[in-house]
Structures are given as structure tokens and as C-alpha cells.
Amino acid sequence: MGVIKITEILTTPIAASRMFKALVLDSHNLIPKLAPKHVKSIEFIHGDGGVGSIKQTNFTEASRYKYLKHRIDAIDAENYMCKYTLIEGNVLGDTLESISYEIKFEKAGAGAACKITSEYHPRCDVEIGEDEIKEGKDKAMGMYKLVEDYLLSNPLVYS
Secondary structure, three states, X not given: OOOEEEEEEEEEOOOHHHHHHHHHHOHHHHHHXXXXXXXXXXXXXXOOOOOOOEEEEEEOOOOOOOEEEEEEEEEEOOOOEEEEEEEEEHHXXXXXXXXXXXXXXXXXXXXXXXXXXXXXXXXXOOOOOHHHHHHHHHHHHHHHHHHHHHHHHOOOOOO
């Protein structure tokens, strides 16, 4: 089985600049504060947030996952775009080698549209189940919504 590519477009009443800052540039500080029951810490284990940096997310004991690592492949803060790859962690299971993401925020009315493209790279000739993909997407959408709600409640944060 080859690479599975999925593209979604989400809308938000939050400005693109604020969503990008919260979800990309400062996620290592914000996410552990918003989800302390699930995320213990997020830290750069290589680099400072630029291209080639590796960010490790450490989960709490309440999670069935221990950690995951993302590599930043491209980042453009002026155009609110980031490409990164999930390269390590038991969240990949036995079927996935990696997952590549491209996130792009654009102005849409008073808020923003977020285009998310995900590419699931399977190990050798392993079949990836739809349930595996749905579970990962659901968790990502939950985090997106959590950040969106936080920014709606705190209109001066990241402005």
C-alpha cells in the first residue's frame, strides 16, 4: 500500500496570525497548559524551532502513549505555513513509518481557514486502517478546538 494523503479545510473565527502563533510557534508552551491531564511537556530536543528542529511531546501516565517526536521540515511565519513530520513514538504503532503534515492558515472573512494536508507513510507493504487514521484526526481536531476555544475566551492572547 502506498502513501495515503488527506486534505481538510477548517474554518475559525480567530485570526490566522493568532492561530498560527498558538498552534505552531508557541505550542510547546501552550498545549501543556491547556491539556495537563494528557500532555506532560513539549520541548525542543534539537534546534530552536526552525527548520530541522525536533520537538518531543511527553504524555502523562493517563495517556496510552509515552511520547512522540516531530521534525520541523519548513516554516514560514509571514505566510502562516508549517510542514512537519511525526518521526517517532508509539503513536505510529506497527503500521506507520511516519506522518507528514502541512498546515497553512489564510484570512477568511473575520477569521481564518486552515488547510491541513496529512500524508500517512506505511511501513513496507502494511495496510493502514481507516480507524487508525480517524483516531489520529479526531485527536488533532480536539487539540485544534481546545486552542480555538482558549483564544476565543482570551482575545488579547497572541494578538
